Amino acid sequence: MSYDFANSAFATSITAVIFNKYYAGVIAGGPQGTDFHLFGRAFNLPGASLFQLSIFFGTILTILLSPFLGIYADLSGKKKKLLIWVTAVGGISTAGLAFIGPGDAIAGGILYGIALCMFLLALNFYNAFLPQICKPRDIGLVSGFSWAIGYIGGGLCLLLNLIMLEKPELLGFEPGTFGMGHVILSVVLWWWIFSLPTFTGVKERPPRPNRATHSPNPRAVIQSLSRTLKEMKRFRQLWIFLLAYLFFTNGIETTISSASIFGDQELHMSTGSLITLFLLVQFTAFPGAILFGFLVDRIGNKKALSLALCIWMLALVWVYNLGYLLDPVTEFHFAAVMVGLVLGGSQAAARSLFASFTPPQRSAEFFSFYGVAGRLASLMGPLSFAAVNIATRSLRHAIIAMLIFFLVGLIILTRINEAEGIRSAEQNG
Secondary structure: OHHHHHHHHHHHHHHHHOHHHHHHHHHOOHHHOEEEEEOOEEEEEOHHHHHHHHHHHHHHHHHHHHHHHHHHHHHHOOHHHHHHHHHHHHHHHHHHHHHOOOOOHHHHHHHHHHHHHHHHHHHHHHHOOHHHHOOHHHHHHHHHHHHHHHHHHHHHHHHHHHHHHHOHHHHOOOOOOOOHHHHHHHHHHHHHHOOHHHHHHOOOOOOOOOOOOOOOOHHHHHHHHHHHHHOHHHHHHHHHHHHHHHHHHHHHHHHHHHHHHHHHHOOOOOHHHHHHHHHHHHHHHHHHHHHHHHHHHHHOHHHHHHHHHHHHHHHHHHHHOOOOOOOHHHHHHHHHHHHHHHHHHHHHHHHHHHHHOOOHHHHHHHHHHHHHHHHHHHHHHHHHHHHHHHHHOOHHHHHHHHHHHHHHHHHHHOOOOHHHHHHHHHHOO
C-alpha cells in the first residue's frame, strides 16, 4: 500500500490539479492557445487541448511498451526491479518539468508524456502483485484500502503544495519563496521516498514455472504474447471486462485530468481554490474507497462498480448544468463530493474484479493488458475532449462525450458473468 501513497502525488499534483492547469494556462497559452506552423500552414490549438494531446503521446508510449514488459516481468520474475526502474525514470522526467516555462509547449508535452508513461507502467507492475499477496476473497477489501491510502497520500502532498504556494510562512519561509518548479520537485521526492518500503519489503513470486528463463529473449516474449492472444476464448469474461473498462475508465481519467482546467477556464477559480477543491475530493475519496471495498465483498465487484458508474454519470450531468440551483462554484463543490465518494471506489472495484479474473502466475502479463485497455481509453478520451473543445471552444460541451463513454462502459459491464470469470482464472492458471 505504500506505493499507492507514493505515486498518488504524481496523479494528483501533476496530472489532476496543479501542473495540468499550469501547462494549459501558462505554458501552452490558455484559451488563446499556441500557434504552430506545419507544412507551410499556420494553426492554433488551445492550451487545454495541448495538455490532452500530451496525454495522448504518453499513452501511445505505454501501449507500445506495456504488453512486452508485462510478459518479460512474468518470465524473468523481475516485476519489482522493473517497478524500481520505471519509477526512477518517471521521477527524472517529472523533475524536468520544473525547468520549462511559457512557450515550451512541445518540450513540456514530451516530458510530461514520458513521465506519464513511466507512471502508468509502474502501476501495471504494482497492480500485478495484488493476486499474489492476498486470497481471492480479500482482493476487494485490499484493493479498496490501498486506493484509500493512495488518496490520503495524494491529498497530503497536495496540501503541502498548497502551503508552499499560498502559505509558505507555515513552513518557516517568506511569501513567494516557492514557485511551480519547487512544487514539481517536491512531488518527485514524495514519489521516490514513499516508494522505498515497497521496494525493500515486497517479496516477488518466482518466474513462471517450466516456461521461464532468467534472461528471456525478445523471441520468447513475442511467443508468449502470441500464445496469450490465442487463449482469449479461455478468459472470455476477462476480455469482456477489458472492453467495458476501455470505455468507462476513459470517462474517469479524462474527467480527472480536465477538472482543474474546467474550474480555471469556465468558473475562473484561483489556484488556491482549485487545490482546496481537490483536497476535498481526495479526503472524500478515502472513506469512499474503503466503503466500496466492503461493498465489493458484500454484493460483488460487478454490482458495486455499476453503482459507482451511475453516480459518476449523475455528477457529470450536474456539472454540465452548473448554476441551476446555486451559484456554479458552490454546485461544483457539491458535484466534487459526489465524485470523491466513487472515485476510489470505482477504480478499486475495477481493479479487484480484473484481479479475480487473473491467474496469479501470469499477473504481470494480464495486468499489462489491463494497462493497455486503460491507455487505449486515454487515447479516445483526450482526442474526443480535444475535438469537442476545438470545435466549440467550450469545456462544458466536452462533458457530453465523457457521459457517452460512461454509458457504453456500463452497458458492456452488464454482460459480464462474474462467477464464470473467477472459475476460468482458477482452471487456467
